[in-house]
Structures are given as structure tokens and as C-alpha cells.
Amino acid sequence: MTMVKEYTTPLKRPIDKDKNIFWLLEDRVSRTPDQTIIEYRDENGAWAGFTATEFRDLVIGIAKGFIAKGLMPGDSVGILAHTSWQWTAIDMALVSIGCVTVPIYETDSPAQIKSICSDSTISYIFAEDDEQRDKVDSIMDEAPTLKGVLVIQLGAIDAMVELGRGVSDEEFEERKNATHGDMLATIVYTSGSTGTPKGIELTHANFMYCIDAGYQTLPEVTYDPGNRLVLFLPLAHVFARYMQFLCIGGNCVMALTSNMKTILKDFADFKPTYILSVPRIFEKVYNAATQRVGSGFKGKVFARAARAACEWSVTTQDGRRPSLAARAKHTLYSKLVYRQILDVFGGDTKCAISGGAPLSHKLAHFFNGCGLPLFEGYGMTETCAPCAVNTFDAFRIGTIGRPFTGMSFAIADDGELLIKSPSVCRGYHNHPEITKEQIVDGWLHTGDLGSIDDDGFIRLTGRKKDLIITAGGKNVSPDKLESLIVTSPIIDHCLMVGDRKPFVAAIVALDLEGVNAWLKDQGGEPCADLEEASKSQLVRAEVDRVINAANDNVSRAESIRKFEIVPDVWTVDNGLLTPSLKTRRAVITKHYKDLIDNVIYVPRKKA
Known part of the structure; x- marks a missing residue:
């Protein structure tokens, strides 16, 4: 393994890793x-505490x-x-x-x-x-x-x-x-690339290092009184x-x-004073505000204010001073619109931290322009969660920020993001072979692709593997459900989608011979082609039954909420399958981009 770029944020003070949590x-x-x-909140809805x-x-x-x-x-x-x-x-x-x-x-x-x-x-x-x-x-x-x-x-x-x-x-x-620090504190199960949940072993030392590094990285959020x-x-x-x-x-x-x-x-x-969430919450707040104002005069004012907020954020992020006209608009919209948006979070929020899934740049610029810096961060279960984040004095929208103090990030020669830190897990429970493969010379292989600029800001550019991360931050490995669904004789292939989307969905390709055999058993008439089969209500009902049965094996967040049947054959020749007959996830997703964006995930109509 060769590293083409490495960046370390130095510690501000030593960390004692031998402490009990x-x-x-x-x-x-x-x-x-x-x-x-x-x-x-107690049983009566009143606030209580310790x-x-x-x-x-x-x-x-x-x-x-x-x-x-x-x-x-x-x-x-x-x-x-x-x-x-x-x-x-x-x-x-x-x-x-x-x-x-x-x-x-x-x-x-x-x-x-x-x-x-x-x-x-x-x-x-x-x-x-x-x-x-x-x-x-x-x-x-x-x-x-x-x-x-x-x-x-x-x-x-x-x-x-x-x-x-x-x-x-x-x-x-x-x-x-x-x-002591070297003792196991928890085993956290997470979906791996194979779809089988694997236990991540995290010690007291892992957490104590990550926690103290958090205090040093964002003291305004973690240690300031109040x-x-x-x-x-x-x-x-x-x-x-x-x-x-x-x-x-x-x-x-x-x-x-x-x-x-x-x-x-x-x-x-x-x-x-600060908000910690996944991107979906911020999306809901923005969407609710859009719906509330409607399409009349208030809607037009909100649209202008949203554009002004994004423009303000882009300008200030570039290090430029907004023009006099832009400052006047920002002052006006702060009173008319932005204050109401911030009041949704209680009115005293200084910043918000978003993690668990990729954050829309537009959303980040909108909230930043409204006066609520939306700091995107990054972490994995294997690192006790956070290991990089934007901060008040180092904030660049479109990045996941810099490494936490005392942590190192690197880019391997194949573009993979690597992490070295005392917060990296002890290993994968009962899987020494995976531990040996994923943690090499102290460097954790994340499976993500990225880049690091000269100032240490990290950008994610993709993933080496096929893990789906929904807009709610849920990690979903598609292999298990897909393999269950294609055991049906009427289904040739199934591909799950949902990356950065509010829920998981599926694209289904039928086996015409299997469909007609099943229809015969049901006393139905055979279909002349896949086009006819994909529109059959009987067939659709059976696909729905198969998917629901498969969903019983996973949690609701991992389950398929919606599906579309395509009247196509996926083959090696048309590039949708590999020579070993595995689905080409990226190719298929691109091929059905219009179906995914405009049918499965129906765009919200503008009021």
C-alpha cells in the first residue's frame, strides 16, 4: 500500500487513554x-432531570x-x-x-x-x-x-x-x-459490505481518546459552559x-x-445551543418552510431569501466581502425569513453538526446564509464515530472538514481514504481475518474514496463498495435482500437504490419464462413479452409479496419501501452484468437515472 497524501492534526495536549469511561x-x-x-420529559410531558x-x-x-x-x-x-x-x-x-x-x-x-x-x-x-x-x-x-x-x-x-x-x-x-483503557467497552454491530452484521470492538481507550480529541477540536461546542x-x-x-x-x-x-x-x-x-443530526432533519425543516409559505407572495419572498442566503454563503466561503446590495438584502431577509427558520431550532442555536450521510451543498449554503453554520463531519463505527469535522475557524462547505486533533488521514494510491488514530477499533468481533484486512499497519481502510487538500480539508468522492447510505444516515447493505428476492422464479435480477434518498427502493427485472410458468399455475394467460409482464397487475402483486417477505428479515429502515419493474433484460453484452453475472451497480443506477429520480423518488412539485 502506497499513500499519495497524508495529513495529521497535532494534539494540543496529551490524552490519557487508560481511564475508564x-x-x-x-x-x-x-x-x-x-x-x-x-x-x-416525564410521564406528564414536563421537563425533569438529574x-x-x-x-x-x-x-x-x-x-x-x-x-x-x-x-x-x-x-x-x-x-x-x-x-x-x-x-x-x-x-x-x-x-x-x-x-x-x-x-x-x-x-x-x-x-x-x-x-x-x-x-x-x-x-x-x-x-x-x-x-x-x-x-x-x-x-x-x-x-x-x-x-x-x-x-x-x-x-x-x-x-x-x-x-x-x-x-x-x-x-x-x-x-x-x-x-482500564485496554478493556472492551462495547460491541457495536454494523452492516458490512457482505450484508452480514459485524461486531466492532471498541475499548475504553478508543472512546476516551476520541472524546478528548473532540474537546480539543470543538471546545466551543463541547466544553464552553452553558x-x-x-x-x-x-x-x-x-x-x-x-x-x-x-x-x-x-x-x-x-x-x-x-x-x-x-x-x-x-x-x-x-x-x-447546537444541533446534532443527520441531513434528513435539515431537509425536513427546509421542506416544511417551503410548504408553509406556499406559492403566493410569501412563497416568492422565501424563494428570493433562499437564493440570497446561498449567495451570501458562497461569497463569504470564498473569503470575499458581500456587496452593499447583498448586505442590505441579507439584513432585510434576516428579519423577514431567516429569524423564523432559526427559531424552529429554539432560537439560541450557534451551529449544527451533520453526519451519518452526505450533506447537500445547497442545504449547507442555505443554513449558513441564514446564520446557522452547518458543519459536516465524518466518522465510522470503527473510529468511535467522529474523526473529521468542520469547525468555526476551519469551515469549508463541500468538505468533511479536517481530522480531529491527534488523528491522521491519508489517501492510498487507489484513492481510498485511510485513517490512523488511537480511536480506531480493536477489531471485528470473531473475525480476525477481516481485522487483518481492514486495519493494516494501524491504518483503517474506510472503503470511501476521497481527496485531501494542502490545508487538510477532506472531500469524499465516492465509495469503493456498494453500501447504501440513506438521507437518514442508515447504512444499508443491499446484498442480503437482493439475494433473497432473486430466489423467486419470476424475478431475474433486483437492484436496491436509495443512496442519499429518504428510503430504500428497488429496480426489478423479470424472468419471462418464470413469469409465464407462474401465471399458468395461477390459471392466468401468458405474457407475450417483458413489456406486457411488467404491466401485469398479477405479476406486480407477486413481486410485492416477494419483497414484503424479504423485508421481514431486516429492520424497517433497511427494508424496500417502493419498487419499479423494468421491461428489460440485463446481460453481459449490454454492460449491466459482469462476466460472472453480477449486477454492475453503478452502471445500472446510471442507466435508470431518470426512473430513479423522477418515478421512484417523485420530485416535490413546486407550489
Whole structure:
């Protein structure tokens, strides 16, 4: 492997990687013992919270319960629940005594839960409610290491605290002090290029390095007093998990919620100083504003204001001073339009950080022109999430920013983006061969293609592999569903699409011989050609059934929401298949670009 470009952001101060993650909470208590650090809506919808001291005491109480229950260092415990203060408390309690947290998405199917339980030898699962418990119960007999399910909504935390009352402070301290940086903190499962979820092993040292690097990279967001964040991303995702730890150890008040129906009200009430999200949220805010103003006079004013915001952002990003006329327009639209846009986020937001999926340049320029810098960042589960980001003093739209302090990025001779950092994972659980292939001489091979300019700003240009990243930031590997769908005799090929789109869809090519054989079995008339077959309601209903059956094997975010049948044959000769008869994803996507852009993802009509 030859590297053609490398860039390192130097550390501002040394980082101690041997600390237990629980140290973040202890340090916060030592600095701001009576300051509220976590808030949430209670059963009546009112805001409640924990001070640093209250939350530490609760975490220790839960940890003592785990000790009493017999959990030992290295034992794995799953959490199957939405984002909540309970999720955070259970997580902190587990890592404080050397146990391993295994996040499970609340949307995961029983088959996915079984796979994770077996691979990481989970002993207990904290399930949010009866619905989640039922999923676990359905696979209990197939998960030999799983001893039981504890239901959060049925008092699991109180039960743990009660169980641990007989455990002494000295016993807890002994377990805590025996937990060091090189110990495993969590196994996070992510879809790999093959479609099979793989567990990423992240240690205390991985997180502690990444967290301190975050403080050094964006101190205005992470460590300045008075910062507030509404965390609504799933804590099963490593990005949200990282932010949870970052807020606890910094000087931030963190509101935890998973109710997207009330998120705008939460913004208005809580008044966050910065926003952390995937691009889809910013797209929804922009689209909602466009719809609200309509096509009349207000619509025309908004359209002009949007253009002015983008022009302002482009000008200032180029380092130029806006003209007198541009400054006058910007002042006018700030009062008429921009202020209302920013008020959606609560009115006190200084910046927004976007990650998890590529961000539209137009969207970034719009919000930046409105007065809300939209900092795009980059990270992987393998790096504890963030490892590059734009900042207040180093901001270039169209890039993912510079490396975090103490981290290095490089471009290999084939254009692949590589990362070296103490935050890079220990490896892939039970897959030493993948670890050896993906982490070479300390450099993590990301699978992304990119470039680095002389100032250290990184641009992504594509991906070496076929992982789909939706607009909501969900990583979807298409292989599993595609392989299931093409087992149908009437389907010749299936290709999933959805990169940077709001949902996953599919393009289906039929097997005419198989279609006619199936139609005969159904008592129907045969189709003369693929054109006729693609329009048959009977055939479409069968394709729909096949896709729905395949969807049962994955979470909703990974499922195919829409499909189109094309009346074409995909062959090696027409370039849509490789010589080994695999689909050429990039070629097919380009070939059906009009179908994808204008039929599957119908453009929003202008009012």
C-alpha cells in the first residue's frame, strides 16, 4: 500500500487513554456537582432531570445491582430500547465495572437479535417494553447464553438498584479501578459490505481518546459552559453514543428524547445551543418552510431569501466581502425569513453538526446564509464515530472538514481514504481475518474514496463498495435482500437504490419464462413479452409479496419501501452484468437515472 497524501492534526495536549469511561461522570461531579446534566420529559410531558451527583449515584446503584447479579468483567449485556435517560444510565453502569454494552436497534427483527446474541454471547438484555421483550422471548431457545430479559418500563432499573443495596462501596470501587483503557467497552454491530452484521470492538481507550480529541477540536461546542444539546438519534448508533459520553464529560446539559413527533417542540422548549443530526432533519425543516409559505407572495419572498442566503454563503466561503446590495438584502431577509427558520431550532442555536450521510451543498449554503453554520463531519463505527469535522475557524462547505486533533488521514494510491488514530477499533468481533484486512499497519481502510487538500480539508468522492447510505444516515447493505428476492422464479435480477434518498427502493427485472410458468399455475394467460409482464397487475402483486417477505428479515429502515419493474433484460453484452453475472451497480443506477429520480423518488412539485 502506497499513500499519495497524508495529513495529521497535532494534539494540543496529551490524552490519557487508560481511564475508564465512568471517569467522565466522576470528573463532571467534581467540577459541577449540583448542575443539571441530563433532562427528559416525564410521564406528564414536563421537563425533569438529574444533577451530576444524582446521576452518578444512580449509575453506581445500578452497577452494584449488576455485581449482585453476578455479572463479571467482559460479560456482555444488550440494550434494546429507544434513546432515553435509562439507556444512558444502564450503559454507564455496565462500562463502570468492566462489562460490555451491546446496543441493539429497537427496529431490529428477532432474527437480527438472535444473531447478535449468539455472536457476542449476551447474558441479559434490557428491553424497553413488552413489545421488545416479546421479540427477545421468541428467540430465547436459540440463544444459549441469554439468561433473561429485563423490561425497562416495568421497573428494571429500580429492581437493579434494590438488588445492589447489599454490595459495598468498596466492592464497586474495586471493580471500577480494575477497569482500564485496554478493556472492551462495547460491541457495536454494523452492516458490512457482505450484508452480514459485524461486531466492532471498541475499548475504553478508543472512546476516551476520541472524546478528548473532540474537546480539543470543538471546545466551543463541547466544553464552553452553558451549552445545551437535544440528543434524539438512536443510542444504538455509535455517533449518538459518543455524543452522550462527550456531553457527560464536558460542560453540556443534554436532553434525551426519541419522540420525533415532538422534536420541534423540544427544540423550542429546551433551546439547544447546537444541533446534532443527520441531513434528513435539515431537509425536513427546509421542506416544511417551503410548504408553509406556499406559492403566493410569501412563497416568492422565501424563494428570493433562499437564493440570497446561498449567495451570501458562497461569497463569504470564498473569503470575499458581500456587496452593499447583498448586505442590505441579507439584513432585510434576516428579519423577514431567516429569524423564523432559526427559531424552529429554539432560537439560541450557534451551529449544527451533520453526519451519518452526505450533506447537500445547497442545504449547507442555505443554513449558513441564514446564520446557522452547518458543519459536516465524518466518522465510522470503527473510529468511535467522529474523526473529521468542520469547525468555526476551519469551515469549508463541500468538505468533511479536517481530522480531529491527534488523528491522521491519508489517501492510498487507489484513492481510498485511510485513517490512523488511537480511536480506531480493536477489531471485528470473531473475525480476525477481516481485522487483518481492514486495519493494516494501524491504518483503517474506510472503503470511501476521497481527496485531501494542502490545508487538510477532506472531500469524499465516492465509495469503493456498494453500501447504501440513506438521507437518514442508515447504512444499508443491499446484498442480503437482493439475494433473497432473486430466489423467486419470476424475478431475474433486483437492484436496491436509495443512496442519499429518504428510503430504500428497488429496480426489478423479470424472468419471462418464470413469469409465464407462474401465471399458468395461477390459471392466468401468458405474457407475450417483458413489456406486457411488467404491466401485469398479477405479476406486480407477486413481486410485492416477494419483497414484503424479504423485508421481514431486516429492520424497517433497511427494508424496500417502493419498487419499479423494468421491461428489460440485463446481460453481459449490454454492460449491466459482469462476466460472472453480477449486477454492475453503478452502471445500472446510471442507466435508470431518470426512473430513479423522477418515478421512484417523485420530485416535490413546486407550489
